[in-house]
Every structure is written in C-alpha cells, then in structure tokens.
Amino acid sequence: MSEHGPSTFDVVVVGAGPSGAVAATVLARAGLRVCLVDRARFPRPKLCGDTLNPGALAVLRRLGMASDIDATSLVLEGMRVTGDGVTVEARYPDGLHGASLPREQMDHALVRAAVAAGAELRDGVTARAPILRETLRGRTVAGVSCTDESGTRSDLLAPVTIAADGRRSTLAFALGLARHPVSPRRWAIGTCASDVHGLSAYGEMHIRSGYYIGIAPLPNGLANLCVVRPSTGGDAALQRPQHLLADALASEPMLRERMADARFLAPPMVLGPLAVDQVADAAVPDGLLVAGDAAGFIDPMTGDGLRFAVRGGELAALSALRALEQGWTGVHASLDAVRRQEFQGKWRFNRILRGLVGSTAGVRGATLGSRVAPGIVRALIRHASDCHLAAH
Numbered sequence: 502m503s504e505h506g507p508s509t510f511d512v513v514v515v516g517a518g519p520s521g522a523v524a525a526t527v528l529a530r531a532g533l534r535v536c537l538v539d540r541a542r543f544p545r546p547k548l549c550g551d552t553l554n555p556g557a558l559a560v561l562r563r564l565g566m567a568s569d570i571d572a573t574s575l576v577l578e579g580m581r582v583t584g585d586g587v588t589v590e591a592r593y594p595d596g597l598h599g600a601s602l603p604r605e606q607m608d609h610a611l612v613r614a615a616v617a618a619g620a621e622l623r624d625g626v627t628a629r630a631p632i633l634r635e636t637l638r639g640r641t642v643a644g645v646s647c648t649d650e651s652g653t654r655s656d657l658l659a660p661v662t663i664a665a666d667g668r669r670s671t672l673a674f675a676l677g678l679a680r681h682p683v684s685p686r687r688w689a690i691g692t693c694a695s696d697v698h699g700l701s702a703y704g705e706m707h708i709r710s711g712y713y714i715g716i717a718p719l720p721n722g723l724a725n726l727c728v729v730r731p732s733t734g735g736d737a738a739l740q741r742p743q744h745l746l747a748d749a750l751a752s753e754p755m756l757r758e759r760m761a762d763a764r765f766l767a768p769p770m771v772l773g774p775l776a777v778d779q780v781a782d783a784a785v786p787d788g789l790l791v792a793g794d795a796a797g798f799i800d801p802m803t804g805d806g807l808r809f810a811v812r813g814g815e816l817a818a819l820s821a822l823r824a825l826e827q828g829w830t831g832v833h834a835s836l837d838a839v840r841r842q843e844f845q846g847k848w849r850f851n852r853i854l855r856g857l858v859g860s861t862a863g864v865r866g867a868t869l870g871s872r873v874a875p876g877i878v879r880a881l882i883r884h885a886s887d888c889h890l891a892a893h
C-alpha cells in the first residue's frame with residue numbers, strides 16, 4: 502500500500518454530514534486550520550426523512566448557514582400523525598416552520614458553508630482508525646489514519662479530532678464508546694418518489710402496529726417515502742427493498758390510493774440497525790470529541806436527529822476551542838453537562854415514544870388517546886419538533 506506523509510491541522514473533523522459541517526464551520530471561522538474528511542464525495546445521497554424541524558432550522562439560521570437551504574427547500578408548516586383510522590394534525594405555532602430538502606442538497610449546502618468559512622475538505626477519504634498516543638494523561642487521540650479512493654494511506658494529525666462520522670462511527674466504535682443495543686433493532690427503507698397524491702405542507706408519520714411510514718413533501722412535487730420496521734438484519738425482505746417499500750405503501754388503506762401512481766426515482770436505500778447507544782462507563786479520551794449520531798441515535802420517528810446533530814456539532818466545536826486554549830482538563834465533563842442539560846429531557850421523551858411504537862398495546866393506547874384527546878397529541882408533536890427551542 503502506498504503512503505503519503507502526515508498532514509497537521511488544528512482540528513480534524515471526521516464526517517462532513519450536518520454535525521461535522523457545523524463543527525468545521527464554527528472552528529474555521531475562529532481562524533483555525535480545519536480538515537473536514539468524508540469517505541463520500543459531495544453531493545452524496547443519504548437515507549433520511551429529509552426534514553429539518555423548526556428547532557434545527559433555527560440553529561442553522563443563527564449560525565448563518567441556512568441561506569442556501571432557505572432558498573431551495575420547501576416550507577413545512579406542521580406534522581400529520583395517523584394511527585389506525587385516526588388522524589391528528591399539528592400546525593407549528595407562532596409562525597414557526599420547518600423545511601424539507603433532499604439530504605443530498607441539504608448536506609452539500611452545509612459542506613459549502615464549511616469550505617467558504619475556510620475548512621479544507623478532503624472528500625473521498627475514509628478514516629480507518631484513531632491514532633493513539635500514550636501520554637502522562639493516559640491514552641490520547643492524536644489524529645486519524647485514513648485511506649483515499651486509490652488505497653493510499655495518510656495520517657491526519659491534530660490536537661483535536663472530532664468524530665462526526667454518523668451512526669456507524671468508525672472512531673466511536675473502535676474506541677468502545679458506542680454500540681448497537683440488543684433491542685430495538687429497526688431498519689429503514691426509503692427513497693424519493695414522484696406522483697404521490699395528496700401531499701401538503703405537512704410532514705406525515707403513519708404509525709401502525711410494528712412499523713411506521715414517514716412521508717415528506719419535497720420541492721418540485723416530489724416526496725420522501727420511508728418505512729421503518731423491526732428486523733434482525735438477516736431477513737430476506739431486506740434484500741428486496743423495492744418490493745418491501747412498495748408493499749408497505751400499497752397495503753396501508755390510508756395510503757393506497759395516494760400511492761397508486763407513485764414512481765420511485767432511485768432504488769430504495771436500506772439502513773440499520775438504527776439505534777446506537779453511548780457506552781455508559783466509557784470515557785472519551787483526550788484529543789477526541791464526539792458529535793451528532795456518532796454520540797448516539799435513538800430513532801428516526803421523532804424527526805429531530807438533525808437538531809441534535811447541528812447543535813451537537815456546535816457544542817463540540819466550542820469544546821474544541823476550549824481544549825486548544827486551556828488544555829483538556831474538564832473539557833469532556835463540561836461538554837457532557839451541557840449536552841445533558843440541553844438534550845436529556847428530549848432523549849427521555851424519544852425513548853418513551855420509541856418504546857410505545859414498538860408495542861402493539863402501546864400503539865393501540867396511543868391511537869385511542871388520539872381519538873379522545875387530540876390536543877395532547879398535538880402538544881406532543883410540537884414538542885417532538887423542537888418548536889419550544891425555535892421560539893427562543
């Protein structure tokens with residue numbers, strides 16, 4: 502294998518998804534030499550519901566990173582949630598709105614913002630392993646070892662590495678910081694489609710016993726279609742995602758007519774297992790910060806992963822600045838404390854919802870609740886959409 506000599510930066514950000522792009526932008530604006538590494542080349546597709554909730558959009562606007570997204574996305578005015586035979590619609594309050602845009606375009610816009618801020622983008626470069634050093638403070642991360650598309654190896658060295666490499670984070674898994682929980686093991690199958698009838702300015706979540714279907718209107722009359730269902734991973738249906746998605750849409754009475762003419766514009770992508778837990782007693786080594794899905798992912802149903810990702814990227818960047826100015830003492834503890842303060846209530850809420858949709862009794866109870874007390878369900882939908890955070 503051929504090899505390039507090492508390159509040295511102030512910060513290496515691994516993963517140029519929303520979390521990494523935000524972290525790189527904040528740090529490059531602070532005048533640091535930032536390398537933003539991604540194994541993909543941008544623009545690149547990413548299986549997602551393609552929606553930014555009002556809370557996520559508010560973070561990007563505050564950071565001055567939303568102008569391209571605002572110019573090209575579709576305005577989302579609220580969410581519609583259905584159970585068996587019951588529909589509840591919640592409009593976002595106080596003139597708030599979310600946005601929908603294929604992740605291919607959304608993420609590319611955020612990467613452009615990072616590059617415009619001065620970050621050096623190295624796409625087509627895969628991080629293989631953290632570079633570890635033994636120091637007086639114990640094991641520390643000194644950068645990452647990478648390979649490019651030709652297989653050439655190179656080391657990227659920095660006093661701070663940010664792992665923003667998503668749910669299957671190479672760095673977090675290699676260091677024993679993250680793992681897939683034994684349960685739930687859900688998989689997502691989704692794609693973009695044309696000719697879906699009855700789209701509106703509302704995102705849709707159709708919750709059924711054992712699975713759910715997300716639909717989001719996209720610009721140019723298109724739609725994001727995604728089904729999430731349990732699997733151990735080995736089942737044959739996942740080998741035929743086109744059929745699996747088409748069958749799920751066709752077998753749902755509320756959607757059948759609306760999907761009669763739908764055309765998938767690309768073969769559906771498959772992703773799973775979805776949930777990633779932080780390993781509770783594993784200490785993040787000095788030299789490393791973890792952000793976005795790499796720091797844990799609960800479930801796509803609440804549509805707020807991007808809010809955690811962009812705010813988490815910003816918090817990691819602020820911690821990196823502190824580590825570079827004052828050393829690592831207390832950096833992880835205070836990042837942990839801020840993340841708990843800002844995220845923990847929502848993590849609890851999301852785990853409760855995840856448990857609810859995973860049980861037949863839970864879905865039945867929620868459906869009944871929606872019939873008798875739709876106002877409570879509306880409040881829950883607004884909470885899931887982080888409206889309270891966008892309003893501040």
Ligand SMILES: Cc1cc2nc3c(=O)[nH]c(=O)nc-3n(C[C@H](O)[C@H](O)[C@H](O)COP(=O)(O)OP(=O)(O)OC[C@H]3O[C@@H](n4cnc5c(N)ncnc54)[C@H](O)[C@@H]3O)c2cc1C
Nearest residue numbers: 516518519520540550552628666667689793794801806807
């Ligand atoms: C089915 C589904 C639907 C969802 N719908 C929504 C939604 O509608 N709204 C919402 O807010 N959230 C949604 N989410 C959650 C959202 O997609 C994630 O929370 C978000 O993408 C996290 O951003 P990130 O930057 O942490 O990671 P990612 O977006 O996953 O980005 C990680 C980046 O790291 C790169 N990478 C990975 N490994 C390496 C490596 N070894 N070396 C170099 N680069 C690497 C990848 O190429 C990628 O570009 C959904 C998730 C799923 C699974």
